[in-house]
Structures are given as C-alpha cells and as structure tokens.
Amino acid sequence: MSDVQEAITRVHHEEWARVVASLTRRFGDLDIAEEAAAEAFATAVERWPADGVPPNPGAWLTTTANRRAIDRIRRESKRDDKQKEAQMSYDEPPEPLGVIDDERLRLIFTCCHPALAMETRVALTLRMIGGLTVPEIARGFLVQETAMGQRITRAKAKIKAAKIPYRVPAAEDLPGRVSGVLAVLFLVFNEGYLATGPDTDPVRQELTAEAIRLTRLIRALLPDDGEVAGLLALMLLIEARRTARVSATGELISLRDQDRGAWDTALVAEGHRLVRERLATRQPPGRYQILAAINAVHTSARDAADTDWSQVVALYDQLVRVDRSPIVALNRAIAVAELDGPEVALATIDRLDDKLSGYHAYHAARADLLRRLGRSQESRAAYDAAIELAENTAEVAYLSRRRDQLVS
Amino acid sequence: MQYLISVIDNRTGSSTADEDAAIDAFNEQLVAGGHWVFAGGLSAPSDATVIDARGDGEPIFTDGPYLESKEHMAGFWVFEAPDLDVALKLAAAASKACNRRLEVRPFL
Numbered sequence: 001m002s003d004v005q006e007a008i009t010r011v012h013h014e015e016w017a018r019v020v021a022s023l024t025r026r027f028g029d030l031d032i033a034e035e036a037a038a039e040a041f042a043t044a045v046e047r048w049p050a051d052g053v054p055p056n057p058g059a060w061l062t063t064t065a066n067r068r069a070i071d072r073i074r075r076e077s078k079r080d081d082k083q084k085e086a087q088m089s090y091d092e093p094p095e096p097l098g099v100i101d102d103e104r105l106r107l108i109f110t111c112c113h114p115a116l117a118m119e120t121r122v123a124l125t126l127r128m129i130g131g132l133t134v135p136e137i138a139r140g141f142l143v144q145e146t147a148m149g150q151r152i153t154r155a156k157a158k159i160k161a162a163k164i165p166y167r168v169p170a171a172e173d174l175p176g177r178v179s180g181v182l183a184v185l186f187l188v189f190n191e192g193y194l195a196t197g198p199d200t201d202p203v204r205q206e207l208t209a210e211a212i213r214l215t216r217l218i219r220a221l222l223p224d225d226g227e228v229a230g231l232l233a234l235m236l237l238i239e240a241r242r243t244a245r246v247s248a249t250g251e252l253i254s255l256r257d258q259d260r261g262a263w264d265t266a267l268v269a270e271g272h273r274l275v276r277e278r279l280a281t282r283q284p285p286g287r288y289q290i291l292a293a294i295n296a297v298h299t300s301a302r303d304a305a306d307t308d309w310s311q312v313v314a315l316y317d318q319l320v321r322v323d324r325s326p327i328v329a330l331n332r333a334i335a336v337a338e339l340d341g342p343e344v345a346l347a348t349i350d351r352l353d354d355k356l357s358g359y360h361a362y363h364a365a366r367a368d369l370l371r372r373l374g375r376s377q378e379s380r381a382a383y384d385a386a387i388e389l390a391e392n393t394a395e396v397a398y399l400s401r402r403r404d405q406l407v408s
Numbered sequence: 409m410q411y412l413i414s415v416i417d418n419r420t421g422s423s424t425a426d427e428d429a430a431i432d433a434f435n436e437q438l439v440a441g442g443h444w445v446f447a448g449g450l451s452a453p454s455d456a457t458v459i460d461a462r463g464d465g466e467p468i469f470t471d472g473p474y475l476e477s478k479e480h481m482a483g484f485w486v487f488e489a490p491d492l493d494v495a496l497k498l499a500a501a502a503s504k505a506c507n508r509r510l511e512v513r514p515f516l
Contacts, residue, residue, distance in 0.1 A: 114496075161516070162514040163490075165490075173493075
C-alpha cells in the first residue's frame, strides 16, 4: 500500500465519525451527512495521490463534505421548499473544535436509540460511526446487500420522521442509554468472536477489531464510565486469546488447552490495567466490569491448573446479583465444577434445563461434566444436542472430536 | 412536533375507576407541561362504518372496521413534544396511567 493510501485509510478511521457528526449537527439530516461524508472521502481518494495529503486532513474533509452537502441541498431546494430551513443554517459559522467530540457522542446515541430495532442499531452504528460500507456490513452479518441498504435507509427515515433527537441524553437517562450503546458494541464483538454460520470463518477479526475501536472511542468520550471501561477490558482480554483459540485445523481450543504463550501480552496488560483502574475507584461494578475481572483472573494464571477458581466463583456470585440471566448461572456452575467437582455443578446445570435447552453451550457444559463423571452414554447424547445447536464451525469441530473420543 | 399515541386493547371502554383516575391525573400533567393537544376514548370497532366515495357513483358504506384484528385502537392521545425522547417519556407515563400498551407514531 502506498503512503497516500495508508494515510487515507488512517484518516478514514480517525475522521469519518467526526465528519458525519459535524455535518449531522449542521444540517440536521443523517442522510445528507452520510452521503456528503462518503463523497468527501471519495474526492480524497481521487485527489490526494496527485495533490498530496493536506496538512489538516480532517478539516479538508469537513470543508469538502460541507460543500457537497450544500450542493445537494441547493439542488433539492429547487424542487422542494421544505429544505429551505436547512439551506439557511449552512451560513452559520462552523462549531469550535472543542465540541466536536461531543457531536460524535450525540451521533452514537442517535444510532443506538432504543426506538430502533437492535439489528438496525448495529447496522447504523457500523455505518455512521464505524464508517463501514453497506456491503461490508451486509457481509459482516450475512444478509443481502439490498436488505442491509434498506434497513439503513428505513432507519434514517424513522429518525427524521419521528424526530429521534441528536443529543447526549440527560444525566438521569445516561446510564440506561450508555448500556444500550454497549450492548450494540458487545453484539458486534461477539459476532466476530463466535461467528455464526456454516460458511464463515470461526473468528471474524474485522468485527472484533471494529468493536474494540468503537469502544475505545466511547471510552475516550466517557472516560469516567465504569461499564465502558469494563466492556473495553473484557473485549481486550478476550481478543488477547484470539490466535490461541482456534487450531490450525479450524477447531476451537478450550481455555484449559490453549497455548498461553500465544496470548497477546500487550492486550492482556492493557485489560488488566483497566480492571485495576476500576477496582481502585471502589464503586460497585456492573456486569461488564465483573466479566472483565473474571477474564483477568483467567489471564493471570500461568496455566489452567494455576487458575484461582475460588476467585472466579466469587466473581460469578457477584455477577449473579446484577445479572439474573440463566446463562450467567450456567457459567457460574462451570466454574463451580472446578472448585466443588462435576457432580455439584451438574445438579445446578440440570435445574436450568427449561430455560436453556435451546442453547448449545448448555448441552456442551453438560456433556463435559457427564464425561468427567464417566457417564459416557448420556455425555454422547448431550454432545449430539450441542453439535445440533452450535452455529460456529470451530465449536462444532471441537465438540465432534470430544464426542468421538468418548469410550462407549 | 405532534405524535399520535394509540391505546392498544382487545376490549373497549374497559378501564377501571382507578385507571380513569390515573388517566385524569396524567392528563392534568400533560396540560400543565404544554404537551396536551387532544385525547379521547373510542367505542367498539364494530360500531365503525367504512366509507368509499372515490368513484363517480354514490358513496359506498360498509358496516364494521376497515381492519379486523384481535387488538385495536381503544383510544388515543395527541401529544405536542419537541422530539421522540420527550414523546416516549410521556407515553411511558401514559401507559402506566391507563395500564395498556401504547403505540407512538409521529405526524407528518
């Protein structure tokens, strides 16, 4: 890649959300902002190789995008008087630079608004904040490009028609709305970390990387929010194990069997630093902070046998108090097996049957405990159920091998 | 900006005295906050008449609602609100007051 191309890629990462956000603020229209930003970057791709990268690429892009937006509004206002209002507002002086970060935050809250469906929030966030193209997002979630395009178009229309506001929510609504934003980012991360579908790679690094990048951005905008720090730490500690998690033959490697030397020590260190930073505040942690702390315990152990399971179980006890989901209860039971043995854990897990019988990890956990108890036949049936429900290719490969290793 | 808030129900005129009192109190707040435009309860869908006067001939009247469904609009509010966040907050309070699910839909 040439220097200019590299610069364009970097500037796209750094400036896309800023340009979209500042145009949305100025013109009050996401559609215009998105289109003009895309045109400005296309112009950069055309012109920078010949003219050189401008000294302040962000300002160049914002100015170019502003001109494109004004051109479009002028074109449309000849046909449509309703645009007059927007046409008037472009004569305002540009905002001072200091508030631009706030604008990105506004944009994030608009894209993750609770009146939009979850899949729509994910798509809008990746497009407007992440700067991914519609085909890239469609590929990321295995849907048709036209369907993804329509989803984003409909969302923009609803934001405009229903007047979904472009602002940072009031302090009393902020925790709930931030938690909605984090849910969107965690969903993107999880789809990358445990990609679903028979024809996809087991790990989609472009999705985990994008989720981490966006979470870093939110962390920079909301540095005092404990759950933002917690989610970032959690993602980093999971991402650190990425290359050790899947074998050369495409099979999932369990935490116990991973080559810990292959973990990314820089990511582990950064994750640990964030967890320690949150512990030092002595504020009661939310679920992401507790999950990050659990992952910090795992990534502190030199090998699986060295894991401080009593600490892991204590953290799960804390997690159960803030998150009553049966999946948390399942994961707690898996940790309990290491401390109190498989029999105790199995008794707990069996009580979750009515809630989790459709979830592959429930059957996989049962299969493993039954195997450890020497109940091969029941274990085989549980592996079969897990394989039937699992959607990740590496997980299916792992479960199939474990099943086939059972002594009958 | 105005929003239509439809009250979703499978019956009509089914509110209890407690619900009526809560709705009255909520409406007073709406007026005080400058959000009140209009509100009303509707009679049963079977009381409706569909009119079609699009052609050249006489208007055609059809007995009953235009849409048969298990749930219907049993009443409505029209709110004045600066944006959807305000409308949704008011609608959440309205849903609590009338003890029914609501749909919020913006006017053009």
